[in-house]
Amino acid sequence: MTIEIRPDYAETVEHPVSPYLRMDRIPHVWCPGCGIGTVVRCYASALERSGLDLDKVAVVSGIGCSGRAAGYLKLDGFHTTHGRAIPFATGLELGRPELTVTVISGDGDLIGIGGNHFIHAARRNLDMLVILINNFIYGMTGGQNGPTTPLDAISSTMPFGNFEIPFNMPHLAASSGAPYVARWTSLHTRRLTWSIEDALERTGFRFIEVVAPCPVLYLRLNKLGQGIDRMRYYHDNAEIRNGADPSEADIDFQGRILCGVFVDKPRPTYRELMQAHYREVLGDEYVPMPSEGGMIHGE
Amino acid sequence: MEFWRTPLDADRVREPRADVYVLEDRCKGCEFCVEYCPRDVLAMAEHFNSKGYHPPMVVKTGECLNCNMCEAICPDYAIFTVKLPEALPATALQIAGVSRSSSS
Amino acid sequence: MMADPVGVLTGPHYMDGDVACGEGAIAAGCRFVAGYPITPSTEVVERISHRFPRVGGTFIQMEDELASMAAVVGSSWTGTKSMTVTSGPGFSLMMENIGLAAMMETPCVVVNVQRAGPSTGLPTMVGQADVMQARWGSHGDYEIIALSPESPQEAFDLMIDAFNLAELYRVPTIFLMDECVGHMTEKVMIRPAEQIEIEPRRLTKLPPDDFMPYKVNDHPVPEFARVGDGYRFHATGLTHDERGYPAMTVAAQEEHVFRLSDKIRAQADDIVRFEEEGVEDADVVVVSYGITARVARASIDLARDQGLKVGSLRLVVVWPFPENRIRELAGSVRGIVVPEINLGQIVLEVERCAAGNTRVVGVPHAGGAVHDPATIAAAIVEVAR
Numbered sequence: 001m002t003i004e005i006r007p008d009y010a011e012t013v014e015h016p017v018s019p020y021l022r023m024d025r026i027p028h029v030w031c032p033g034c035g036i037g038t039v040v041r042c043y044a045s046a047l048e049r050s051g052l053d054l055d056k057v058a059v060v061s062g063i064g065c066s067g068r069a070a071g072y073l074k075l076d077g078f079h080t081t082h083g084r085a086i087p088f089a090t091g092l093e094l095g096r097p098e099l100t101v102t103v104i105s106g107d108g109d110l111i112g113i114g115g116n117h118f119i120h121a122a123r124r125n126l127d128m129l130v131i132l133i134n135n136f137i138y139g140m141t142g143g144q145n146g147p148t149t150p151l152d153a154i155s156s157t158m159p160f161g162n163f164e165i166p167f168n169m170p171h172l173a174a175s176s177g178a179p180y181v182a183r184w185t186s187l188h189t190r191r192l193t194w195s196i197e198d199a200l201e202r203t204g205f206r207f208i209e210v211v212a213p214c215p216v217l218y219l220r221l222n223k224l225g226q227g228i229d230r231m232r233y234y235h236d237n238a239e240i241r242n243g244a245d246p247s248e249a250d251i252d253f254q255g256r257i258l259c260g261v262f263v264d265k266p267r268p269t270y271r272e273l274m275q276a277h278y279r280e281v282l283g284d285e286y287v288p289m290p291s292e293g294g295m296i297h298g299e
Numbered sequence: 300m301e302f303w304r305t306p307l308d309a310d311r312v313r314e315p316r317a318d319v320y321v322l323e324d325r326c327k328g329c330e331f332c333v334e335y336c337p338r339d340v341l342a343m344a345e346h347f348n349s350k351g352y353h354p355p356m357v358v359k360t361g362e363c364l365n366c367n368m369c370e371a372i373c374p375d376y377a378i379f380t381v382k383l384p385e386a387l388p389a390t391a392l393q394i395a396g397v398s399r400s401s402s403s
Numbered sequence: 404m405m406a407d408p409v410g411v412l413t414g415p416h417y418m419d420g421d422v423a424c425g426e427g428a429i430a431a432g433c434r435f436v437a438g439y440p441i442t443p444s445t446e447v448v449e450r451i452s453h454r455f456p457r458v459g460g461t462f463i464q465m466e467d468e469l470a471s472m473a474a475v476v477g478s479s480w481t482g483t484k485s486m487t488v489t490s491g492p493g494f495s496l497m498m499e500n501i502g503l504a505a506m507m508e509t510p511c512v513v514v515n516v517q518r519a520g521p522s523t524g525l526p527t528m529v530g531q532a533d534v535m536q537a538r539w540g541s542h543g544d545y546e547i548i549a550l551s552p553e554s555p556q557e558a559f560d561l562m563i564d565a566f567n568l569a570e571l572y573r574v575p576t577i578f579l580m581d582e583c584v585g586h587m588t589e590k591v592m593i594r595p596a597e598q599i600e601i602e603p604r605r606l607t608k609l610p611p612d613d614f615m616p617y618k619v620n621d622h623p624v625p626e627f628a629r630v631g632d633g634y635r636f637h638a639t640g641l642t643h644d645e646r647g648y649p650a651m652t653v654a655a656q657e658e659h660v661f662r663l664s665d666k667i668r669a670q671a672d673d674i675v676r677f678e679e680e681g682v683e684d685a686d687v688v689v690v691s692y693g694i695t696a697r698v699a700r701a702s703i704d705l706a707r708d709q710g711l712k713v714g715s716l717r718l719v720v721v722w723p724f725p726e727n728r729i730r731e732l733a734g735s736v737r738g739i740v741v742p743e744i745n746l747g748q749i750v751l752e753v754e755r756c757a758a759g760n761t762r763v764v765g766v767p768h769a770g771g772a773v774h775d776p777a778t779i780a781a782a783i784v785e786v787a788r
Contacts, residue, residue, distance in 0.1 A: 015322065015376045022637070025648060030374065032327035032352070037374030045371070055633035060477070071637055071649065076630045078480070079639035079649070080473065081503050087437075087470035091477025091485065092630060094461045095435050099481070099631050117473075120466040187335075189371035228330045270463075278456045287409070287459040294434030294460060295482030295604060295629065296407055 020044035020054075022074050029068055033219075033227020035186030035212025039133050040069050042189055043104065046196035057100045060089040062114060064140045065214075066106030066133040083113030086121045089128045096293030097271060100200065101128045107148040108138040111167055115147070122176035124270045125204045131196070132169060132207065135214035136251075143217035150253040154221045170246035173207040174263045180206035181246060181263035185234040186213065188259065195261060204269045211257055224254075317365035317380040319357050325377035328352030332369035332378050338362050341369065406430050406563075406599035410458045416591045420584040421446035423555040423591045424514060425454070427562025428486050430593070432601050433512070434460040435485040437474035439467055439493060442526040443582040444516035447488040468493035472500035472513070479509045480638070482604050482629040484566055486512040490582075491520045491533055494540070501575050502541030505663065507638045508617070508625065510569035510604070512562070514578040516585040517693075519744075519770030529582040530770035531693055532745035537577040538722045544660050546667035548674060549577040549722040551692040555589045561719065563599060568674065570602040572666055573624050579721060581744070583694035583773060604629075611635065617659075618645040623666050671723040682714030686737045687787050690729070690753055692718040694773055695742050702742070702779035711787045724752045733757035738786030742766035742779045762786055 021044065030036050047054060054075060061070035063082035070077035080088045085103045093101045103110070110132050111118055121128070137155055138144040145155040145162055148169065152161045173181045180199055184192040192210060199206040213219060213230035224230060234257065242260040249258040268276070278286040306312070319340065326348055332355050333341045340363045344356040355378060357363070363380055370379040410429040418426070425447045428436070436455070438448040448462065455462045465471040471487045478485040489497060494515045504511050515537065519530035537549045548568050552558040558580060569576040607614055607626035616636040617625050628634035637647045642659055644650035650659075667674065682688050687706070691699040696717040706713045716732070718725070729752075732739065738761055741750035750765035757763050766782045768774050 015320075015379050016370065017376050021376070022648075027325055027375065033329040033331075034374055037376065038331075038372055041371065041373075041376065055635070056631050058630050071639065074635055076635055077637045078477070078507075079637070079641060080476075081499050081640060084469060084473035084500060084503075087465060087473035088477035090463070090465075090470070091435065091437065091474035091479070092481060094463060094474070095478035095481035095483040095485065096629075096631050116466055117470050120470070186374075187372070189368070193371070226329070228334055231331060231334065274461075282456055285457050287457055289434060289459050289461050293481045293483055293629075293631075294478075296404075296432040296434070296484070296601075297603065 017041050017044050020047060020074055021072050025072055028072055030065060031216045033213055033215035033230070034065070035135070035210070035227070036066055036069060036133055038186045038189060039131065039192070039210050039212060040072060040104070042193045043102070043131065043196055044073065045193045046200060049193070049197050050200045052100055052200060056098055057102065058092050059102045059104060060085045060092065061103070062105040062109035064106040064109045064138065066104065067109055069104040083109055084117065085109065086114060086117040086128070086130065090121065090126050093127050094271070097289065098291040098293070103128055103130045105132065106139070107132060107134045107136065108146040111169065111172070112147045119172070119176040122173055122178045122205045122207070125177060125179060125267060127203050127205070127269045127271060129196070129199050129206045129208070132209045134169065134209050134211050135218055137214050137218040139214050139217050143221055150251055150255070152253045153218070155218075156221065166251070168247065168250045169209045170249045170262050174246040177205070178207045178263065179204040179266050180261070182207070182261040183209040183211065183249060183259050185211040185238050185257060185259060187231050187234040187238070191240070202266060204266065211251075315365045316361065316383045317363045318383060319363050319369070320379050320381065321354055321356065322377045323348045323354040324350065325375045326352055326354035327375050328354070329374065331372045331374070335368050335372055337366055337368065338364060404601060404603050406596040406601050407432060408596035411596040411599060412593050413595045414593060416593060417588060418555060418591050419446065419586055419588040420552065420555040420558040420580060421516065421586065422450045423559040424562055424578065424580060424585070425450035426593065427559040428512070428566070429454055429458060429460070430559070430596070430599055431484065431563040431566035433484040433486050433566060434458070435475070435478040435483045436460070436462045436487065437465045437471040437478070437485070438462070438488045439465055439471050441490045441493045443518055443585050444488045444490045444514065446585070447514060447516070468496035469500065472497040475511050476500055476504045476507065476509050479511045480630045482606070484510070486514065488514040488516070490516050490518050491530070492523065494533060494536065498541045501547070502543060502545065503640050504575040505541065505545035505547065506640050508573040508663070509575070510573050512565050512569055512576050512578055514580060517579060517581045525771050527582065528771040529694060529744055529773065531581055531695065531743050532748065532770060534579065534721060534743070534745065534748045537579055544664060546664050547574050547577055547722060548572065548667065548720065549579050551579045551718060551721045552584055553693055553696045553717065554584060555587060555591050558584060559591050559593060563601060567602040570604060571624070572670075572674070573627070574667065577722070579693065581693045615645045616647040617643065619662070623662070623669065667723055672727070674720060674723055675725040675728070676719040677725050677728065678717040678719060680715045682716060682732065684712055685714030686712045687740060687783050688714045688716055688732055688736050689740045689742065689779070689783065690716045690718065690749065691742050692721055692749065695744060698773045698776055699742055699779055701776035702783060705776060705780035706783040706787070709784060711783065713783055718749070721749070724756070726756045729753055729756035730758070733760040736761055738762035738764060740764050740766060740779065740782045740786055742768070742774050742782070744768045744770050744773065
């Protein structure tokens with residue numbers, strides 16, 4: 001170990017993120033230069049700053065490289081089926097309303113196979129924070145084209161270049177009704193951490209897209225260098241404009257990445273709407289599910 | 300930083316200083332920390348860690364300001380800083396002697 | 404523990420199987436339902452959407468069946484008894500997440516009100532062709548429990564058993580109704596809450612530091628920890644070890660998959676349930692389930708009128724299959740007749756267990772209606788010869 005250490009310090013000093021990670025599973029599976037580890041650290045940092053009771057925080061991931069995130073966080077975590085992290089999280093948050101539920105997954109998982117669930121959860125304003133780690137590719141399976149892969153990019157299933165127009169995720173989330181929509185890159189560690197912290201203080205379907213490098217697949221297939229080259233690209237091409245119109249947030253191949261908090265307009269959550277409605281219609285007969293959940297306790 | 304005169308609050312404000320801890324065997328050699336340290340405190344070492352990557356090492360002893368960027372950006376949780384309890388006082392002599400950070 | 408009286412509509416009712424099924428779920432303590440409308444099951448969720456707001460339950464109509472099943476698995480981890488309701492096409496969509504429930508050992512109930520298939524088939528007409536799918540529908544090796552009611556009364560009673568079995572064995576439990584029973588209106592007697600015994604979620608009493616989500620001790624089913632109770636566990640669909648962490652090795656796979664199967668197979672004798680009538684001295688036994696069991700009674704009467712000694716074995720729990728009993732019977736009867744509203748699914752199990760010791764004759768029906776009792780009676784007569 002290379003330690004610049006003063007003699008009066010303790011022998012073992014742990015990395016500050018250790019209390020939030022399953023240290024028995026570190027080192028993680030992500031590649032050198034991959035941005036997912038950074039996003040997980042920013043999420044842990046935001047949790048620390050938020051002061052939330054971590055016993056009541058649950059994290060749900062789907063399948064993919066980003067889907068491994070739930071496995072490394074020391075929270076009640078679920079590694080579910082491909083694309084179904086959001087409905088799984090719906091069951092969690094409706095079954096025990098006091099939980100704080102976060103979905104961390106990738107672009108292919110959340111908006112490819114999971115696209116239908118994404119737009120409906122946003123429409124209903126279900127109460128969950130969704131962190132979409134966008135590396136523009138299906139990483140785990142070897143670099144296939146995805147719904148966010150930029151035009152002309154090479155992938156293993158588009159070897160002659162992508163001819164499909166990708167989704168503009170902030171635009172899709174905003175138009176589906178998400179009350180909080182933001183995009184950052186994995187270079188913007190501080191702003192991302194603050195954004196996650198702000199989102200954790202809010203309710204409803206909060207959406208944060210984090211553009212992150214995939215050096216072994218997206219960068220290599222497109223000859224874009226290593227992770228560090230990607231970070232330099234983010235540095236030179238990320239444009240932070242809070243309050244920008246999300247419809248301008250398209251990302252062309254090696255083009256501008258518009259970042260910032262685009263939408264911050266709270267509106268009633270699914271549960272608030274449901275309870276208010278039933279109260280109005282059924283009056284005293286309405287029995288809402290208690291926030292500790294629908295579990296029937298034995299005697 | 301170089302100042303053309305001693306700042307008026309030089310007796311009250313002290314630049315923080317921190318120790319840098321590198322958990323060498325976790326490092327995967329991505330170089331993010333080296334690139335984004337605002338004081339160029341780090342450089343990639345000549346030696347390898349047990350996995351065959353070059354980890355970072357501190358090349359400017361005593362100049363880490365505890366900005367925490369390396370810790371924040373490292374994807375492998377391999378580097379962090381611990382703020383030292385006593386910061387070095389900023390005297391005119393030392394201000395003149397501190398080198399300017401070359402890039403950001 | 405006893406059922407919560409707030410959910411139990413004690414007394415006599417005149418209701419159809421779907422409605423009775425919904426009432427059974429509520430009486431069993433189900434408080435989360437995620438569903439999607441599909442004929443002929445829709446009345447179940449319609450009833451639940453009507454009743455849940457008054458009993459503290461949450462019903463959400465999800466955007467599709469895949470989301471419904473995923474939400475049910477998620478909700479079950481909060482300790483809430485959860486269920487979804489569907490028919491053939493939706494059942495096919497739910498398969499991946501039924502596998503997830505089996506892998507994560509999540510108690511839940513999936514009601515399949517079977518209709519004639521394949522594909523869109525005959526949406527409003529009966530079938531029983533999902534029996535094998537209930538057992539093998541998702542990929543990989545796993546076990547489930549499946550029950551089949553023959554009347555609206557049983558649709559109520561067996562739902563309580565379904566939820567209890569799901570809790571005891573931590574498996575997705577399939578409720579194989581069929582459209583006839585679902586849409587048949589009959590008298591249903593709902594007993595008082597104090598007479599309805601329900602299984603509570605088996606929560607661990609260990610402190611978080613000592614707890615491992617998939618560690619079994621003397622009981623073959625691990626104890627449960629709720630999300631939000633401070634256990635900070637991890638559950639995954641990947642092959643995992645006792646800690647719940649992915650363990651992708653051959654040894655872990657062997658240990659895990661065999662345990663998942665043995666959970667049910669080794670305890671099958673406690674789980675199987677069937678109703679026998681007149682098998683003690685029978686020459687022919689009719690093995691049936693669901694609505695076909697009622698039709699078979701008429702057939703058995705016809706055969707007995709001709710002087711034949713016929714017994715009936717009605718499967719109440721279809722999976723695990725009562726292998727031992729069928730083996731036993733195969734040694735003492737001249738033949739077994741298996742009428743079903745499909746081209747022959749449970750008959751394959753009967754053949755397998757009979758192992759050639761007796762004649763096994765299926766009476767298939769492509770679907771859309773119940774058998775003509777005369778057809779089954781003719782098969783009985785033929786076998787008895």
